[in-house]
Amino acid sequence: MAAKATEALDSLRSIPLFSDVEEGDLRELAGHLIERRFPRDSTIVQEGQPGDYMYVLREGRVKVTKLSGAGREQILEILAAGAFFGEMALLDPPERSASVKSLDPVRLLALSRHDFLQALSRGPGLAMAVIRELARRLRRTDEQASHIPYQSVKDRTRELLRRLATEPAEDGWRVSPALTHQEVADMVATSRETVTRAVKQLKQEGSLRQEGKRYLIRPDD
Numbered sequence: 676m677a678a679k680a681t682e683a684l685d686s687l688r689s690i691p692l693f694s695d696v697e698e699g700d701l702r703e704l705a706g707h708l709i710e711r712r713f714p715r716d717s718t719i720v721q722e723g724q725p726g727d728y729m730y731v732l733r734e735g736r737v738k739v740t741k742l743s744g745a746g747r748e749q750i751l752e753i754l755a756a757g758a759f760f761g762e763m764a765l766l767d768p769p770e771r772s773a774s775v776k777s778l779d780p781v782r783l784l785a786l787s788r789h790d791f792l793q794a795l796s797r798g799p800g801l802a803m804a805v806i807r808e809l810a811r812r813l814r815r816t817d818e819q820a821s822h823i824p825y826q827s828v829k830d831r832t833r834e835l836l837r838r839l840a841t842e843p844a845e846d847g848w849r850v851s852p853a854l855t856h857q858e859v860a861d862m863v864a865t866s867r868e869t870v871t872r873a874v875k876q877l878k879q880e881g882s883l884r885q886e887g888k889r890y891l892i893r894p895d896d
Contacts, residue, residue, distance in 0.1 A: 683708040686731040686784050690759050695804035700794065704801075707790035711783045719783070720775040726764035727788040732756055735781030736852055741773045750861040753778070753839060753852050765791040766805075829873040831863040833882065836892050844891055853888035 683705035687693050693701060711730075713719055720726060722741060732754055739752040739760065751773060754760060760775055765788050795802050826834070836859075840849035860870040874890075877883035884891040 680705065682733070683784060686733070686759075689757060690731065690762065693804065695807055697800050697804070700801040700804075703794050703797075704786065704791065707794070708784045708786055711785050713777045713781050713783070715777055715780055717777045717781075718774060719777060719781075720761055720771050720773070722772065722774040723770050726761055726771045728785045729759065729761040729763075729765050729791075730775075730786075731759045731784040733782045733784060735777060735779035737775050737777050737781060739773050739775050750858050752862065753854065753858070755839075755841060755852055757841065764788055827873075828863060828865050828869050829876050831865075832859060832870060832873040833877055833892070835859065835862055836883065836890050840890065840892050848884070848891045848893055850886075851890040851892070854890065855888060 684702060686708065687696075687701055687705050693704070696704075708731075719730065719737065734756055736753060736755050737758075737760070738750050739754065740748045740750055743749050754775075761771070764771070765786065795805070836851050837849075839854070840851040842850040844850045856870045856874065857867045859874075860867045863870065874883065874885075877892075878885065882893060
């Protein structure tokens with residue numbers, strides 16, 4: 676099913692990979708987006724399998740997972756409506772590096788690698804915009820990698836919750852999706868007990884509040 680024109684265009688505008696793309700090129704790409712729906716507990720992307728689509732999440736939540744060496748599923752990320760995933764499949768077709776599974780019934784907009792490369796070949800402006808974004812992404816990755824060894828679990832937990840908390844709340848705070856301490860521990864690569872202590876510290880400092888399994892955090896903390 677083809678996506679609605681306005682929704683498709685807005686979806687692409689929200690993706691950093693296309694942040695510098697001119698309006699005409701963006702409209703051409705938006706015309707190739709198709710709608711896909713998956714029920715809860717569906718595997719949308721399978722680790723180790725070839726991938727040739729990227730997705731924009733319009734409704735519902737998904738988790739991004741990876742198998743550890745021991746065969747245990749590790750949660751890397753939980754994404755909510757407005758997020759996107761799989762965009763590197765548009766440029767590099769090897770196997771998917773992680774799986775994506777639905778936590779709720781989800782609605783997605785999908786763009787195929789074939790349609791993207793066709794548009795890329797016709798528009799040098801689109802190609803240059805994508806190259807600029809990839810260069811920025813590489814710089815950000817290098818900067819983040821240089822800081823990770825020096826971050827405490829508390830700092831990693833705060834950064835994770837700040838990234839996941841996209842829903843606005845009162846007084847400038849933002850709300851995360853529902854998360855268990857084990858899910859947070861999987862995402863910051865530590866034990867559940869250590870995350871429990873980190874969350875307690877953040878609450879005591881006044882930078883974190885909790886409502887059930889959802890966390891409220893100030894974006895500037």
